[in-house]
Amino acid sequence: MSFFEKLNHAIAHNQSLLVVGLDPNPEMMPKRYSTGEYSGDLMDGLKDWLHVIIQQTADLVCAYKPTYGFYKALGAPGLNLLEQTLAAIPDSIPIILDAKHGDLNTSTVFAETIFTRSRVDAVTLSPYSGQDHVAPFLIYPGKAVFILCCTSNPAAVAIQQYPQPQTPLYLQVVKEAKTWGAPEDLALEVGTTSPDVLAKIRAIAPERLILARSIWAEGGAELTQILAAGLNANGEGLLIPVPQDMLATEEPAAAIQPLREEINQARRQKIQQGSTCELWMPDVCFLEQHPHQDLILQLYDMGCILFGEFVQASGAVFPYYIDLRKVISNPQLFHLMLSAYAEILQDLTFDRIAGIPYGSLPTATGLSLRLHHPMIFPRKEVKAHGTRRVIEGHFEPGETVVVVDDILISGKSVMEGAAKLETGGLNVQDIVVFIDHEGGVKDRLRDNGYQAHSVLTISEITQTLYQAGRITQEQFQAFNHSVE
Template identity: 55%
Template sequence: MRDLVPRDLPLIIDAKHGDLNSSTALAHYLFKDLGVDAVTLSPLAGQDIAAPFLLYADKAVVITCRSSNPAAKRIQYHPNEGDPLFLQIVRECQLWGTPDQLLLEVGTSDPTVLGQVRRAAPERVLMLRSIWSEEERLDGLLEAGFNDAADGLLLPLPQNLLVEDDLGEQAAALKGLINRRRERWLSQHPRAEGNSCAVWVAEPTGGSPDTGEPDSQLIIDLFDIGCLLFGEYVQASGAVFNYYVDLRQIISDPNLFHRVLHSYASLLEGLHFDRIAGIPYGSLPTATGLSLALHKPLIYPRKEVKAHGARRLIEGDFIEGDRVVVVDDILITGGSVLEGISKLESSGLVVEDVVVFIDHGGQRDRRARERLQAAGYRVHAVLDIARITRTLLAAGRLTADQAAVLA
């Protein structure tokens, strides 16, 4: 099969595969034995259906998000047209893989529907189906489906062309028409200066009050898996708090861990650095994930230097003068961060920025932040306790008494 298709054309198997038990074997068969480039998958089994296929870094999956079949409307628009199931699928499956590896299949001839999908997935390639039932809508579909580069669409040939003797000529004419529409679209939609490569962060999916603030659903999901505990807990600094934030739980939930990494990455994308340094031990999984996601080398200062082996103070390769961003999970006093920075700087590395997931003090108690700033370091935090408290109280996850404990 592969030999019959020119190598510069992607070979996509439209399997709509949805069986977890056979996914690993099918991925090997399609990608290794048959040499295909991508396969369509049903999303209903969740992220696990895509994982075996995404292990092949040079291959792709296409997630079926919407069908054009009229009988599917009752399912696809559940629970309501304001937040239909097919858009929830679009938002969710983007968390499973990168834009290079995970595409979305959308069956529709309605530009309004396609526009909804594009707004929910601005960076994804959309493979369209059933678009030729009303050819006069082509301009509207292109307008609705183009990304910022007038790209991001994979269009099928009309089926009637497949039986024509002059298939090549008609396909070339259609390609020319679409390219002229692209040029016109680009002339009418100047791209933003800089062509920045912003990190995409998924919109919250339903199930909680809309607070109008980013990461609200992430806060709720972290609470639901037990990342916030109440009681008397001794912190690393020796202070006793009546609550404890345990972010180690996230490493056992790949979906949630991926979302946490995206929230960090939204801060890191604006910083200039050569390497990522995690503060041991709590932030090492996060620093590792960010290193992989952002393609930046990872190093870390040892908490204690071994008496045997290489006896390194810093693990990982680096060059003196490299600029390092320090990543930690929670900022309470700043002591462990400063200790780690001291080891990094004593090895000739340059530290300017510290990125944490939670700033314990926030705007209420700025002592830790000011301590780091006084030492010459900029502090960036995804969340603070006040923001977490506000969100959980609004979502009904905390009682007024519990919220008072965190205040």
Template identity: 40%
Template sequence: MPTFFEKLNQRARAIDSLLCVGLDPHPEELPEQTAEAAEAFCIRLINATQEYALAFKPNAAFFEVLGPEGWAALHRVIQAVPEGIPVILDAKRGDISSTAQAYARSAFEVLGADAITLNPYMGYDSLSPFLADPEKGIFLLCKTSNPGSVDLQDLPLGGYYRLMTVYEKVAGLAQEWGTNCCLGLVVGATFPEALQRVRQFAPDQWILAPGLGAQGADLKEAMRAGLRADGLGLLINVSRSISRAEDPGQAARALVESFREAQLEIKQPSPAMESPTPPLIASLVEGLLSMGCIQFGEFTLKSGLVSPIYIDLRRLVTFPGWMTQVAAVYIQQLSQLEFDRIAGLPYAALPIATAISLQGNYPLIYPRKDVKDYGTGMAIEGIYHPGETVVVIDDLATTGGSKFEAIEKLAEAGLNVRDVVVLIDRESGAREALTEAGYRMHALLTLSQLLDHWQETQRLPANQIARVRAFLQETGTSG
């Protein structure tokens, strides 16, 4: 008998579709909160879209909440899917082996699903009962589509120059555990850079990609990043864009047609695919928020400006995993510059500069805030030689005052400074001041970029974002 993924390949080629229709009977979409209403909702979608659906994916949660009748309705919905169309139970199970055996029997024998989504957190033994039958498949949560996925999935595991994140480790393990016959991965289309990285780790496996439609993923970016070399391997899940359409069948057909058009366009090699960018910046935007490095209120800055937002990157020292990832982002920028040493500015940037030095193998020096009146009396700590070029490393840029103080000390020691690299530009005049003085400032993130991301992902209240934008406009330093 063919394996689950062989069946998926066969159907994908037969109907020329990558569409996975999500069967998610959200309470607000039902005329009444009953199992019968949920079942009718799903049956309507199945009947309308079966011609275009590569697979159907019912979400167990929306049935479980309706009690025993909901569970029975889920079973009937799965049985209503026409023969030959795979059904993926979206349950995200994950438990010890003995419990996993019961979950596997429930999904495959009782409900009759063809595949299931699983959580890899508890390791291989929690997955093995689901891998016993090659005619059944599992999709392992790897890099999920929600913004909060960065809290754990993007944490770096260490390495030299290039980090491996948790989700990349999962992708690598999937190659070992699944041997391609019965294990795929879940990677959100909302993170195309991560999708591209996972595809490199798992070149042959099927990827279930949620996030298109209501979550705002870009179709062409996702397909360019996630398709296999044969043009398949990406199961694109769509739920609300179909279920809330006036004509779900027409909506499904339009989606499939857009997939086909994108596939034809993507057949041409993409420069972006040849030189992938590690998915570090996007995750840091969320990570800074989750670490408490971004605070809102009323704060007086060193420059004297009163700001509705305070960025405290000193907190990074408490999060070694994130500190490692921050260093990796700096190294991406530093790899494009020519210099002999890096100079970290006390105090907030010194731990960051140390992490950069250790990870990138860059010699580190730092200018003292106060020159010692004892011992060597050095103004610059570390070994250096006059005439060398130094890149200044700092955490933030506001007006540029602290950068000029440091550059003056470095220049007095005979060192040349051309570039300043910071993690975040508050857009309060530092770039303009440094440029006027002949220095190049490289900001890995700007305050506007942070606000744009949080607004798009709705991670912050709109009034908080509006206050910060108003502050930027009032100070006249950002559009």
């Protein structure tokens, strides 16, 4: 189950937006865990305290959030304690590791460690190293990241409000972070006591999950104001931390229950005030999710799938345009896309991979490197100078080539490419594309002796975008009319 599926399930099952921090902070540990039977054994005291918190709250929260720094500060026994704490959390509750990781050099290894060798579902990251730093965390399907957008530290104002309060840096961080990942894998962490700050972020990121922090600080706003500013119109999209002092009481559950009810009351009010379909929580209403939903939504968010009137190469006007050429500028997304192509190619038999220029040359290169098959390509136009080759790269006549392209509209480009390869003595049987525009193009290719395979059809894409609320009913209907 992905992070968001787990989270939505826990929110619904426990009727809660509460997140409990599982922090082995000796200063906050209640005295009863350091006296009597615990005297002199800090690690035992911390472990039992955290386990009691989990036992008491597992049916009251939607996520747990261990802070990595507290465990690291305890040395090797601390890291051992982290493993024990994670193991004590029920499988149904997602785990957000609060690491605020920010180092580019260690991002790949850290992402691999937490997402493949521990039960962590999501991690908090510092935004300063940019997308390069975040991308290694996003290559793990179903995992998520929380980007730290702002904190409530008084001294941070000088940075976060720069250059001026009307156009503060923290809002730029939100805007930029939105381009790094889809709402299904990239959420925001917002430390603030100010409903105004939360409202500004909610306004520019209505679709993002927000993990609120620091809302209980002295002098902060009322919880009702925080909820009004941060909840989306469905009364969701906001995770609320349980105040630390509640976790030190003998019966944390007794203190947390009324808080959960207060929050749920505000959620009901928000929904009654009139929810619209514009604001949504990822995944919540999907009955059947497309296996490549994540990829489709990210492509849409990146501007690779455009709706509106577009003239096609053939001169026809469609209510959409697919521009997959942009994907190369988003390594994380490009990686996901190559994996989807590779799933098809691995079942085919071929000696070389040929990309159709220009759009599909990077794709063919990526697949060649990943699948360890050499690449060639048929030129779009032959140069009047130099070697004047039609086919670039080395090959032997008689070899079999799989042709790779991004989209099939009329099939003209791939057939022209295949014909050039065939004039070089190569065999072409299979053509693999990312998107099939449908309308009988695969049949046309079959009639010409080629077997076409596609990752997605244009109908699957529009259906998924419509279900996810990315395109309007009018856009969906315009598409349906165009294919009637």
